[in-house]
Amino acid sequence: MTAPGTPAPASALEEAGFVVTLERFSGPLDLLLHLIRREEIDIWDIPVARIADQFLAVIHVLGLDEAAEYLEMAARLLRIKAQMLLPRRGDEEPWEDPRHELVRRLLEYQQIREVVDWMARAARLRAERHARGWVPPAPETPPPPLVYDIEELLESIERVLAMMPDPIIYRVLPRPLDIEGATQRALDLLAERAAFPWRDLLGGAPTVADVLSSLVALLELARRGLLLLAQERPFTPVMITRGPSYETA
Amino acid sequence: MDHRTRLLEAALFAAPRPLTLDELGVLDPDATDADWRKAIEELREHYETGAHGVELVEIAEGYQILTRPIFAEAIERAAFAQRPMKLSGAALEVLAIIAYRQPVGRAEVEEIRGVSSGGVLKLLQERGLIEVTGRSEGLGRPLLYATTPLFLEHLGLGALSDLPRTDELAVALRPPQAEP
Numbered sequence: 001m002t003a004p005g006t007p008a009p010a011s012a013l014e015e016a017g018f019v020v021t022l023e024r025f026s027g028p029l030d031l032l033l034h035l036i037r038r039e040e041i042d043i044w045d046i047p048v049a050r051i052a053d054q055f056l057a058v059i060h061v062l063g064l065d066e067a068a069e070y071l072e073m074a075a076r077l078l079r080i081k082a083q084m085l086l087p088r089r090g091d092e093e094p095w096e097d098p099r100h101e102l103v104r105r106l107l108e109y110q111q112i113r114e115v116v117d118w119m120a121r122a123a124r125l126r127a128e129r130h131a132r133g134w135v136p137p138a139p140e141t142p143p144p145p146l147v148y149d150i151e152e153l154l155e156s157i158e159r160v161l162a163m164m165p166d167p168i169i170y171r172v173l174p175r176p177l178d179i180e181g182a183t184q185r186a187l188d189l190l191a192e193r194a195a196f197p198w199r200d201l202l203g204g205a206p207t208v209a210d211v212l213s214s215l216v217a218l219l220e221l222a223r224r225g226l227l228l229l230a231q232e233r234p235f236t237p238v239m240i241t242r243g244p245s246y247e248t249a
Numbered sequence: 250m251d252h253r254t255r256l257l258e259a260a261l262f263a264a265p266r267p268l269t270l271d272e273l274g275v276l277d278p279d280a281t282d283a284d285w286r287k288a289i290e291e292l293r294e295h296y297e298t299g300a301h302g303v304e305l306v307e308i309a310e311g312y313q314i315l316t317r318p319i320f321a322e323a324i325e326r327a328a329f330a331q332r333p334m335k336l337s338g339a340a341l342e343v344l345a346i347i348a349y350r351q352p353v354g355r356a357e358v359e360e361i362r363g364v365s366s367g368g369v370l371k372l373l374q375e376r377g378l379i380e381v382t383g384r385s386e387g388l389g390r391p392l393l394y395a396t397t398p399l400f401l402e403h404l405g406l407g408a409l410s411d412l413p414r415t416d417e418l419a420v421a422l423r424p425p426q427a428e429p
Contacts, residue, residue, distance in 0.1 A: 026338050026339050026362070027362055027363040027364035028363050028364070029363040069364045069365070073363065105361075105363070107420060108361055109361060109362070111415065111418055111420045112345050112361060112362075114418050115345040115349070115413065115418070116338065116342055116345050118412075119341055119344065119345060119348075119404055119412075120341060122406065123333070123336065123403055123404050123405075125318070126404055127321075127332075128318040128321035129306070129315035129316050129317070129318055130330045131313055131314065132262060132314060144375070
């Protein structure tokens with residue numbers, strides 16, 4: 001970290017376009033700290049406008065601009081950038097630095113990163129000593145069965161939808177079948193006529209639900225022996241006649 | 250070495266993990282913690298002065314016999330020792346946050362990291378490095394996590410207090426004193 005007041009050097013990045021090595025960032029805070037270090041910026045006086053532009057450019061180059069966490073940070077930076085542009089009223093009123101919360105989070109995260117480095121070093125030293133019979137949990141064990149709750153599932157769906165450039169979403173409307181009505185119509189027709197083509201059952205302008213209701217009703221009546229379904233030849237109309245149980249019914 | 254010190258050596262040799270004073274107590278009901286500490290000191294001294302390939306190390310709130318680091322390379326080359334688990338940067342981040350803030354919920358971990366951390370928490374729990382210690386009183390009563398003895402063992406720490414104190418870290422949470 002440079003001392004406060006050190007002028008930030010003109011960004012080589014800005015001139016040469018963004019040459020970004022495909023490092024793995026563990027999150028938007030990590031990326032932001034990376035940019036701040038790279039630009040040798042004083043963390044207590046972040047030029048938000050410049051950093052926001054770089055942040056947006058980098059996440060675009062790295063293809064991170066669809067990850068919600070990075071987008072959220074980008075939005076936050078732009079909001080702070082806008083707040084910094086608002087005119088301040090001299091020194092009369094106490095001015096709350098809009099960068100304050102971001103700086104707090106960055107420092108907190110930076111502390112964690114320092115501890116991570118310390119812990120990685122400790123783990124490395126520990127790995128140089130072998131214990132007799134020290135059996136670490138085998139990493140090769142098959143993963144446990146996936147257990148999801150409905151919230152995780154919905155979160156995943158939202159993530160996937162957010163990644164689709166042009167999601168086509170169908171709304172499924174429940175259309176209840178009227179099997180009772182269709183059954184009654186079939187029985188009425190059978191009472192009038194000894195035989196009729198199944199098309200007659202559907203009436204004028206049948207909907208999909210009407211066709212399905214009639215089909216289920218016919219199959220159920222046939223199963224109960226109240227009617228017979230017969231087709232003379234392939235592609236001829238299916239004819240409906242009274243079944244063996246019709247008279248007794 | 251007296252009988253108790255040799256018993257200590259045998260127990261540490263047989264155990265698959267560090268043994269605490271409480272666990273040593275089971276070996277010999279007549280011995281006090283002070284007796285065991287004396288035995289531990291004697292065994293440590295014995296390994297130290299007697300030109301041994303192993304040493305007695307205080308780790309994970311207990312004691313364990315470990316090989317000396319100078320043999321690490323040879324032993325690794327021979328590849329008959331179990332390799333310790335490797336943890337990713339993300340896993341270490343979550344561990345660091347939990348180590349300093351425990352017991353802590355997932356929301357706080359994610360707030361500090363700025364990324365969702367459910368998968369990492371699950372992994373660390375499976376590896377036995379963290380455990381659920383309860384539920385917060387907050388909204389939805391989220392699970393609270395804490396580190397386990399295996400975490401200390403993995404890092405070779407005697408206790409959580411061996412972690413660097415936050416005021417020892419290079420990063421300060423407050424700005425340097427403003428110079429006039």
